[in-house]
Amino acid sequence: MSEMERWYDRKRLPEGAQAIVADPGEREALARRFAIVSIARFEVLVTLADDGTAVTATGTLVADVVQPCAVSGEDLAVHIAEPVSLRFVAPYAGPGSEDEELDVAMLDEIEIEDDRFDLGEAIAQELALAIDPFATGEHAEETRRAAGLIDETASGPFAALAALKKPN
Template sequence: MSELSRLYGRRTVPAAPQHIVAGDAERDALARRFDLVAVNSLEAIVTLTVDGPTVRANGRVKAQIVQSCAVSGEDLPVSIDEPIELRFVPAQTDVAPDSEIELEESDLDDIEMDGEQFDLGEAIAQSLGLAIDPYLTGPQADEARTRAGIASEGEDGPFAALKGLLKK
């Protein structure tokens, strides 16, 4: 079960935009799932549109999170405001379990339905996860690198050796 489950049926899609707001327990569970210090708020407004056998979901996901700096570990507040465009599609039943599937660019935001049902909440949670910067650094990152004896970001990278060759 998803931390933010909101089940809908393809045949009973509401006409009005859906306003999804994560409760306290849901936000705590999402913080654990995505290894965040906290998810202070998470909401989405999504319009669902039935398009034949699929359901389109268009809207925005907004969140206020706190995550740790990838270098210093300090807590950093982050605002997320991302558009979402998804399609819930019927499950492919004619694909062998271990076969490779070729995806087109238009297939990349497709989520398979479970029969006639889809979980909009889980899709919102996944959208949040994709919006999180896994290498976020804060203002104390350079100081933490220096204390640890690690070169700064610009001094130690794939082109640092080439820079030294050019000076000769």
């Protein structure tokens, strides 16, 4: 069960743009799932279209999140505005060989279950992908210096080896 379910039936797609807005409980649950501090706003405006082989959902995702700085742990307010392009398809009924190579386009397709698909879970995953796991705040450099991580040569993978080098 998803924290933000929005089920649609392929046979009864709504006309026009659909506004999907996460309620406070959904935002709180998604923040826990994504290991961020909070989600103040999460909205998606999408248009659904069925071309006979797939249902496409295209539009824009907008979110305001607070996430921890990757270095200092301080709270960072981040605004996210991203295009959304999803493709829902019937389950793949190919030969099923483990050695079979998949078409690159198939990697971004989401399977429809009994002519129904969960657009809410799909856009929640889009938000997860839009959150920068390495975002840093204004105190990141200060925290790096305090920890002795001044630059790549002083803290990189070869720093330990350099410390073992014997002077000539």
